[in-house]
Amino acid sequence: MATEDVRYRQSSQYRLWSFSPSKLASMRETTNALARASISERMLASNSLPASNNPSAPTSGVNTPEPDGATPTPTPTLPEFLTPAEELMLVTLYTSELLRAGEHMGLTDEITSTAAALFRRFYITNSIMTYPPKDMIVVSLFFGCKAEGTFPSVDHFVKALHKKGPEEILAGEFLLCQSVRFALDVKHPFRALKGATMELRRYGDIEQSRIEEAERHAREILRFSPHMTDAYFHYTPSQIMLAALSLADRGLAERLIQATFHYVAPSTSNDSDTPMANSDVGTKEARREAKAGEDQAAIIGSYVRDKVLGTIEACRDMLSKELPDRKDHWSSIAVFKVQFRPTTRKLTKCHDPDRWDLVALQRRRREQVMDKADSEDGDPEARAGTGTAAKATVDSDAAVFGGALEPRDNKRRKVLDDPFGGPL
């Protein structure tokens, strides 16, 4: 096994964020199903649905059935949820916006690409109906900067992307980190492209201008196409790089692959000539050589070459669906109106009522943590009783109606349970 591959397999990108297409699809479906279930549950619980089939009746939730009346109890209808395919389409749309935002801010290719990769990873385990993609774009960009080792101020981001305040960006940071399983190191094909062109230059018989042109074009592709597709999940950076290179200049990519996987097994006729005449030492030597040859063949043999070529071809097909000239397509308003407007409208109706506002979500969680700390200080029953898990969910549900009553409640309970009786 090639040492380079062994090293690549150590990366979090391979271990946590590489999937076969079927698995990726099934993951998206699972996420979508879970989001549907939890969102509809929360919508019903929070009573925020318009009772659409009977607009004249007063809106009411299922929890408080009306006193028996002439009008039948209006059952609130759930909005139509996005399908996994629609979700993917929207994620791709917002990825293109993210790329544009990165370009607008003058961020480097690596930062923008890291942000895009994090963004797409985030929306594999989270539905786009749960967390707001427009906010997550900014969060991803800001965090991409940090992940790539540049540390801009939040205010700069707020100003450049016309946000309301820094908390809007900071609120989603931990959420993003957690959702990408803290795998912040994204491996990109950009440096690989430089390595490949170095190697091509070394061959000496290719014109400089051709290499330069191919590199420029390939880099252009790498900036856009892999992020608009699932290439980062299905292929390794070197494969993506070679696919882009072959889109830019097929001959160069093939030349590089042929030169790399150059091992040809020595013809066996020499060995089979005098197999019996060989001494024991000779056969041992031959066997060892054969073993070394097998190893070489497994690393740079023709079988591997064909397989790599097949993979790169598949990657090339994937990238060619979203070549950089489709940028205009994604950013044009006309196309947006026709293609995406219906879906985004749908999204505004079916998004998660609790989690759409990241700032409020974070504030709520903070309060909840504080409350928990308070109650743990205050009454030991809460800890010993139903268990913290159940308590926390009760708290969070109660927090929807405002958490102001909570402390007083605690105090009252404490007084009642006081073994020495109430206050004098």
Add this chain to the structure above:
Amino acid sequence: MSRKPIANARGPASGSTTSAALPGLSSDDMCPVCKTIRYLNKDMEFLIHPDCYHFMCSNCVNRIFNDGPNQCPYAGCHRTLRRKGFRTPFFGDLTVEREVDIRRRVAAVFNQHEEDFRTLRDYNNYLGMVEDLTFELVSGTDAQRSSAEAQLQQWEAEHKADIERNRKAGREADEASRRRIAAERDAARQRRIDAIKEAEEEKLERARTREAELDTLASAPEGQRPGGGVQLKRRVQVNRAVEAAAAATTNAAGVPGGGVAGAQPPMITKLSIQGLKEKRKPPAPEGPYDPFGGMDFVPSRYKLHDGLVHPDVDKYRFDLAHATGGYSFDDYRARAMFEAFAGLGVFIEDEKEVGSGLSASEVAAMSAGIAAVGDKMELD
């Protein structure tokens, strides 16, 4: 001699060779055989024979036993003694002397170690058995004593090989520890000597340097003086450093050598005790610690050739920010080449279909966790 003869110490009726209690040995006593008292003979020395523990003065011993074996002169004692067996008692109380002798003999026969036993309980049972036997030998009745003696002899005859082996092991261990201690002491002494020598040399060197400096200052023409002095000093320092390094290596070679020589015999003894010890031995260390867990960093698909250039990289070659220390263009080249070829042979579609990594159920559980129970997650 720290021992203090006790004047009239009478052991309990020990039922030993004589039915009467053994007489106490005292310096101002008189010899019970010839009635000489110490006042008459300053150099009088009492001797005993381990057969009956009756003491008498050396003159009596010479007188009675010079002509060969003879009967013990004590009344009622019919032991035939030889002169060769007489010795100076270590303890004033002859009962103690006798018990110590017996214990020494028993310990020589029952010389098993705790490691030879499967459990601690077995070992303790064995110790109890040995103690019972010893007690019978020391202060049992005649019958008990003879039976215990017979048991002891039988055991000795049956387990001759074992006993011999254990004894040898014990001797070797003693020997080894003695040698190790001696080696350590030697090494320490050597170190001390070296340190003294080094200090002296340094002092000498300093004086010589000073002289040399003065000489140069005196002899050199005006312009060259300070530079020359500095150069000389530096050379001297370098020399001294080299010497120190050389000395350190010889020291290191010498001391561990002694250490190894001292440390090896215990290994042998461990092996020779019995098979049990080997199993408990911790696994042999597998060489030095490898922080990369045995990962190979030699590229197998490409070679790092010299002629790898890239215009985007080369333009920084004369950039001051990159020319400062710590930035290596070779490292960049190596990294770029590695990234260009790393993972070429990794086929995610094949490997991740059934392979390790994030399984679908795991992801489902995770996203469920984030979506449903997210309220509980730790903040900041």
